Amino acid sequence: MDARAIIARKRDGERLSGDQIRWFANGLANGAVTDAQAGAFAMAVLLNGMDEDERVALTLAMRDSGDVQNWDYPGPVLDKHSTGGIGDNVSLMLAPALAVCGAYVPMISGRGLGHTGGTLDKLDAIPGYRTEVSVADMRKVVGEVGCAIVGASGNIAPADKRLYAIRDVTGTVESPDLITASILSKKLAAGLEGLVLDVKTGSGAFLSQPEEAVALAKALVSVAGGAGCKTAALITDMNEPLASSAGNALEVANAVAFLRGDAIDSRLWDVTVALGGVLLEIGGLCERAAEGQAMIAAAFQSGAATECFGRMVAALGGPTNFVERSGDYLPKAHVVGEIEAPKAGFVTAIDGRALGLAVVGLGGGRQKQGDPLDYAVGLDQLAGLGAHVQAGDPIAVVHAADADALAQAKATVLAAYTLGDVPGDEAPLIVKRIG
Numbered sequence: 001m002d003a004r005a006i007i008a009r010k011r012d013g014e015r016l017s018g019d020q021i022r023w024f025a026n027g028l029a030n031g032a033v034t035d036a037q038a039g040a041f042a043m044a045v046l047l048n049g050m051d052e053d054e055r056v057a058l059t060l061a062m063r064d065s066g067d068v069q070n071w072d073y074p075g076p077v078l079d080k081h082s083t084g085g086i087g088d089n090v091s092l093m094l095a096p097a098l099a100v101c102g103a104y105v106p107m108i109s110g111r112g113l114g115h116t117g118g119t120l121d122k123l124d125a126i127p128g129y130r131t132e133v134s135v136a137d138m139r140k141v142v143g144e145v146g147c148a149i150v151g152a153s154g155n156i157a158p159a160d161k162r163l164y165a166i167r168d169v170t171g172t173v174e175s176p177d178l179i180t181a182s183i184l185s186k187k188l189a190a191g192l193e194g195l196v197l198d199v200k201t202g203s204g205a206f207l208s209q210p211e212e213a214v215a216l217a218k219a220l221v222s223v224a225g226g227a228g229c230k231t232a233a234l235i236t237d238m239n240e241p242l243a244s245s246a247g248n249a250l251e252v253a254n255a256v257a258f259l260r261g262d263a264i265d266s267r268l269w270d271v272t273v274a275l276g277g278v279l280l281e282i283g284g285l286c287e288r289a290a291e292g293q294a295m296i297a298a299a300f301q302s303g304a305a306t307e308c309f310g311r312m313v314a315a316l317g318g319p320t321n322f323v324e325r326s327g328d329y330l331p332k333a334h335v336v337g338e339i340e341a342p343k344a345g346f347v348t349a350i351d352g353r354a355l356g357l358a359v360v361g362l363g364g365g366r367q368k369q370g371d372p373l374d375y376a377v378g379l380d381q382l383a384g385l386g387a388h389v390q391a392g393d394p395i396a397v398v399h400a401a402d403a404d405a406l407a408q409a410k411a412t413v414l415a416a417y418t419l420g421d422v423p424g425d426e427a428p429l430i431v432k433r434i435g
Contacts, residue, residue, distance in 0.1 A: 084116035087241030099146025115356030204352020247378010333399035
């Protein structure tokens with residue numbers, strides 16, 4: 001086998017065999033495939049696509065490039081994955097809520113990808129929190145706390161770990177085939193018994209059109225089910241940020257406010273509870289998703305999920321009093337400024353991708369592989385669709401490293417907002433369930 005020949009075959013729109021795909025995945029894991037070849041392969045797949053057999057073969061090959069876990073917990077092993085959005089910090093609240101409800105959650109998460117934020121980057125904003133741990137440490141924390149949100153270890157789907165980073169900086173994030181294989185290779189390697197997928201659609205999603213999101217969700221559910229993992233997907237709206245914050249430390253602060261009950265974004269609550277309800281149903285911890293939603297809500301309202309989150313942070317090296325004093329630990333930007341509405345009106349459209357790119361431009365995301373992040377920067381107090389503002393009212397607050405970055409972000413965010421004389425039609429938040 002030869003990497004150049006495999007790339008050329010896919011470049012020319014031909015189908016790859018299972019053996020060719022397994023060879024390439026092993027080459028990603030062991031270094032036989034160069035970064036340039038990996039980027040060329042990703043671009044060829046993006047442009048020419050894969051059929052169902054190729055998707056399954058790539059998913060399983062990347063899963064089998066490392067270890068596949070087996071657990072012996074007394075409850076179901078469950079997890080959730082989002083295809084990525086703006087202000088999507090659901091995992092920080094959902095993992096501990098699921099644990100309170102009797103699930104065990106080894107949540108293997110990723111870093112920022114393209115214009116969307118990554119769960120691990122958010123958690124890296126917490127001093128001392130270890131996002132990279134051994135499987136033994138992850139197993140111990142999940143057993144004691146009920147959940148652990150960490151990155152894939154060096155031997156969990158190493159082929160995907162390498163390709164994931166290359167996709168982020170080569171303009172190949174949006175490939176449904178690579179998204180499917182990336183998500184499921186890690187999740188299947190984690191030995192899950194149940195998985196719920198949050199597949200985003202809208203201006204802030206990788207797949208802006210609903211039909212694209214439905215096709216991806218069906219592919220994910222089909223491949224995961226074929227591999228023996230009970231899976232369902234929710235298609236959710238990403239035509240505006242899910243939380244009112246976008247940026248690593250800002251989204252952690254938003255999550256802590258949610259858990260403590262200090263301030264809860266309604267869209268964030270609805271999506272988190274809906275995903276949790278479906279997952280508890282899949283895991284056999286309730287009979288219907290509606291019953292599961294009530295269980296998740298109770299975990300938040302009782303404070304049990306908050307306490308569980310705090311124990312997880314401490315178990316993974318973070319401050320023992322992080323929930324109580326998060327403001328003392330999270331980094332703060334040097335420059336903060338409001339973005340004022342240029343006229344009175346209703347927010348009728350938001351370019352979510354532009355907001356995500358504004359965060360990247362501030363230093364909260366990566367322009368190229370290996371870029372360091374400024375965890376303090378981002379956007380806060382983002383006005384949502386339908387909000388009514390007067391001229392001069394703030395529609396967002398920018399947290400930046402310096403005045404020049406602040407000015408650039410202000411221009412980008414202002415251009416991302418459309419104001420009209422009448423409110424627009426409200427789109428459903430939960431569009432559809434698949435599986």
